[in-house]
Amino acid sequence: MSRVLIIESSARQQDSVSRQLTQSFIQQWQVAHPGDSIMVRDLARHPVPHLDANLLGGWMKPAEQRSAAEQQSLERSNELTEELLAADVLVLAAPMYNFAIPSTLKAWLDHVLRAGVTFKYTDTGPQGLLTGKRAYVLTARGGIYAGSSADHQEPYLRQVMGFIGIHDVEFIHAEGLNLGGDFHEKGLNQANAKLAQVA
């Protein structure tokens, strides 16, 4: 039995295409892997705070020197990191906002990229500690950017995932959603076709 962790980051609950993609993913995954557990963390409903002095203090100070706020920040980061460590499969659902990922997803990444926990520095450079995991990234985009220099989602998320040791990453882009005509339907159909192959 595998554990699947889904991270939602669309600011919209209604009409969100990335949320539609995660729903399709869940339905198809459950058919193909009926024994797996699926956990959803919704960063729009429950945003995590931006990285701040309390979080840095929580990570860096010994327990006896931490303030209550630093301890609370550390515990939040521990909870998010433990969810990630426990997962076998990670699904990131990411709308494109201003050519990049939502700030809520960036804030989550800032809580889980942790030296000594999800990566470590070695004599030969940084080493990811999350081995044996697979990730799927489901994006929704108003325009069409895959493979272009304006796509600051895929290269960034590949870099970050690789840095913590997740090298098996599959991207599914629903693109052209706001272009008018039949672009929306085409973009969605293409994404769903790819989703059906991978899930």
Ligand SMILES: Cc1cc2nc3c(=O)[nH]c(=O)nc-3n(C[C@H](O)[C@H](O)[C@H](O)COP(=O)(O)O)c2cc1C
């Ligand atoms: C604040 C904001 C910024 C956006 N920036 C971009 C962008 O840079 N490039 C793009 O292709 N689409 C952009 N879009 C369109 C969204 O990517 C598109 O509507 C997508 O469907 C949103 O994901 P969702 O349907 O899961 O909410 C933006 C939308 C919003 C609300």
